[in-house]
Amino acid sequence: MKDKLIPILKVVFFIFCLLLIINGQRTVGRWELLTQLIGLSGLLFLLWNYNRKFT
Numbered sequence: 001m002k003d004k005l006i007p008i009l010k011v012v013f014f015i016f017c018l019l020l021i022i023n024g025q026r027t028v029g030r031w032e033l034l035t036q037l038i039g040l041s042g043l044l045f046l047l048w049n050y051n052r053k054f055t
Contacts (some may be wrong), residue, residue: 017042
């Protein structure tokens with residue numbers, strides 16, 4: 001069960017991070033920049049988590 005749940009959660013988290021980036025790009029301001037940075041850090045976390053098993 002855990003083997004099937006983790007990839008689904010990663011896909012949901014990926015979509016959530018993309019939505020944060022897209023939503024923050026629509027307008028200009030400090031809070032929108034913060035949401036973009038949070039989304040970018042989430043994507044970088046997923047990339048780090050993927051590459052961690054290859055090092």
